[in-house]
Amino acid sequence: MAPAPPRAAAISALGLRKSYGGRTVLDGVDLRVPEGTVFALLGPDGAGKTTTVRILSTLTAADEGEAQIAGHDLAREPADVREAIGVTGQLPAVDRLLTAEENLLFMADLHHLPRAEGRRRAADLLRRFALGSAASSPAGTFPDGMRRRLDFAMTLVGAPRVLFLDEPTTGLDPLSRRTVWEAVRGLVAEDGVTVFLTTQYPEEADQLADHIAVLDRGRVVAEGGPEELRRRVPGGHIRLQFADTEALDSAAALFGAVVSDPEQLTLQVPSDGGFQILRAVLDVLDDAGLRAEALTVYTPGLDDVFAALTGQPAPRSSSQPSPRPVARQPADSRQESA
Known part of the structure; x- marks a missing residue:
C-alpha cells in the first residue's frame, strides 16, 4: 500500500x-x-x-x-x-x-x-x-x-x-x-x-x-x-526480572553494559525504547534457554529531554498529570512482543 x-x-x-x-x-x-x-x-x-x-x-x-x-x-x-x-x-x-x-x-x-x-x-x-x-x-x-x-x-x-x-x-x-x-x-x-x-x-x-x-x-x-x-536522551533501559539468582547471573553474562540487582533479581539492559532492541534482547534470552518472569521498558520522559536540551529543569504545572505509563510485558509474552 x-x-x-x-x-x-x-x-x-x-x-x-x-x-x-x-x-x-x-x-x-x-x-x-x-x-x-x-x-x-x-x-x-x-x-x-x-x-x-x-x-x-x-x-x-x-x-x-x-x-x-x-x-x-x-x-x-x-x-x-x-x-x-x-x-x-x-x-x-x-x-x-x-x-x-x-x-x-x-x-x-x-x-x-x-x-x-x-x-x-x-x-x-x-x-x-x-x-x-x-x-x-x-x-x-x-x-x-x-x-x-x-x-x-x-x-x-x-x-x-x-x-x-x-x-x-x-x-x-x-x-x-x-x-x-x-x-x-x-x-x-x-x-x-x-x-x-x-x-x-x-x-x-x-x-x-x-x-x-x-x-x-x-x-x-x-x-x-x-x-x-x-530516544535522543540516554537513560532508557529494559528491566528484566528473573525467578532466581542463577537465571539472573546467566542472563547478565549474555549482555555487556548491564546493571544487576541480586536483591530484586532484576537486570537493566540499555535501550532506546525501540522495538528492534526489545526484540533482540528477547532473542538472546530465548537462544540461551532463559526465561524472564517479567520485563518493563523504560524510556526517558519529555521532562528529561527538556532538561538535557535546555540545561534547565522542566517546570511542573499546577496539575501535573499521572506519569507516562511504561510498557510492561508478562513473562510468557515473547510472541506478543515480536
Whole structure:
C-alpha cells in the first residue's frame, strides 16, 4: 500500500530573526506545521516562544525571514492571514462587565455572523468549554481558569483555520486544564483546525502535540514526535526480572553494559525504547534457554529531554498529570512482543 502523501503546510517559516535593543530573541527559526495537526513549541521562559507567535500572527514584524500561514504570505498578505487565524494569549482578553454569552455574541458581531449563526456558535462554545452554567454571569465574577476558558472560546467564534495558543494553560486548575486539552483535541479531530501551541510544560506537549520543536535561546535545538525526542536522551533501559539468582547471573553474562540487582533479581539492559532492541534482547534470552518472569521498558520522559536540551529543569504545572505509563510485558509474552 502506497504511503499517504504528506499534508500541506498550514504554517511554514524560514530564517525568522528578531532582536530587541541589540538582544537577539529569535536567531534563524525554521518551522513547518502540517494542516490538521497540533504543533508544540516547547521551551523555558525567555526562549522566544511568544515572539514567534507574535510574528506568525502579524502582531510583530520579523527583522529577517519569511513565512506563510494558511497559504498566505505573512509580509504581503497580512489581512488574509488575520482572517484565517485565531490567537489566544497568556492573559484573558474578556470584557468583565459582559456575561459569558454576551462576550461570545460580541465576537460573533465582530465577525459579521448572522444573528442566528452567532447564537448557535455561542451555545456550542459554551457547551464545549463547560461554561453553560455561567452563560448569564458577568465574566468579572469568574475565577481565572474560567476566564481563560472563555477567552479561548471567544477565539473560536470566527472558526479559524489556524489557532495560535500562547501558553494557554499556565496557572490553570486541573479541571480547566483538562477542559482546554479536550477542546484542543476536538478542534483538530472534529474541525480539522491546525493548532500551534507554545508551552513550557513538557507533559502538555506530550499530551497534545503530534510534533514538537524545542526552542532555547531563540534557536530550535531539536524537533520531532514525542517518542523520537525521548530516544535522543540516554537513560532508557529494559528491566528484566528473573525467578532466581542463577537465571539472573546467566542472563547478565549474555549482555555487556548491564546493571544487576541480586536483591530484586532484576537486570537493566540499555535501550532506546525501540522495538528492534526489545526484540533482540528477547532473542538472546530465548537462544540461551532463559526465561524472564517479567520485563518493563523504560524510556526517558519529555521532562528529561527538556532538561538535557535546555540545561534547565522542566517546570511542573499546577496539575501535573499521572506519569507516562511504561510498557510492561508478562513473562510468557515473547510472541506478543515480536
